[in-house]
Amino acid sequence: MHLEQLIRERRTIRKFNGIPVSENLVMQLMLKAEQLCPYEGEARWRYVYAGTPEAREKLADYLSEKIMGNKMTKLALGKLVESFHKRFMEVPANVIAIAKTDPVPGKNAEAYGRLCRILQNFQLLAWEQQLGMVWKTEPAPVLQNEQFYNRIGLNEDERFVGLLQIGYFDKAPKGRTRTPAERRWTAMESSSFGNV
Ligand SMILES: Cc1cc2nc3c(=O)[nH]c(=O)nc-3n(C[C@H](O)[C@H](O)[C@H](O)COP(=O)(O)O)c2cc1C
Structure with missing residues (x-):
């Protein structure tokens, strides 16, 4: 597929059809x-x-246990968390x-930026194989919390991407329609340098 077409056509996929995904394929990609x-x-x-x-079960437990919280929320959100857990379990590969x-x-920015670049390449290569995905960074309580970081074995000198x-x-x-890029473009003029 032509590169521009591939980039244009790739979409975030959140609903999967249950066909198993090979770990070897994911690793090779x-x-x-x-x-x-x-x-x-x-x-x-x-x-x-x-x-x-x-x-997958372990991961689904980690992702839903923090939402469950204490006994009160367990009572109030029990069914909702159950359905979250089920949805996480339906994801074939993570x-x-x-x-x-x-x-x-x-150096900090470089490691992060490089990994983002790899992940974007990975999304495109996977799309060529009819393999879809969603890149998740959701805020706490689902993903961005200390308990989850500990569960996945994040070291002190690492960040979850x-x-x-x-x-x-x-x-x-x-x-979806995109905001035209021109709206985010400013040409720096001599007056923008301030009075320093
Ligand atoms: C860094 C990053 C973080 C994202 N985090 C989430 C997320 O936490 N939950 C989610 O549903 N989608 C997440 N997405 C997917 C975006 O919502 C999606 O890329 C956006 O809606 C554009 O859709 P498209 O990928 O089909 O072009 C994330 C995407 C990126 C690049």
Whole structure:
């Protein structure tokens, strides 16, 4: 597929059709995604994969337990959390992407930026194989909380970059209209430099 067409046609997929996904395929696509953005030096990121029924169950437990909270919310939200858990369990393959942090701001941004670039490549390569996904960074209580970080084994010098929920799908959603890029474009003029 032509690159521009591929980028235009890829859509975030949130509903999967239950066809199993091979871990080997996911890994090969990620390795290819990495090869397409070569880097020098140490790779400062890693992935945690959850694809077996046991691993998916564990992940679904982690993702829903924080929402469950205390006894009161358990009573009030029991059914809702159950349906969350079921939806998480329906995801055939999960990749948790983790980048190293660094006290040096530039280095910090580089590891994060490189991993984002790889993940975008991965999304496109997977789309070519009719494999869809959603990249999730949802705020607490679902994803961004200390308990979840501990559960997935995040080290102190690492940051969570995203959970990719991956699977085959029957129907892709329609694309949304985008805000024209020109609206976010400013040319710096001499007057914009301030009075320093
Ligand atoms: C860094 C990043 C984080 C995202 N986090 C979430 C998320 O937490 N939950 C979700 O449903 N979608 C998430 N998405 C998917 C976006 O909602 C989706 O990309 C956007 O709606 C545009 O749709 P498209 O990917 O089909 O072009 C995320 C996407 C990116 C790039």
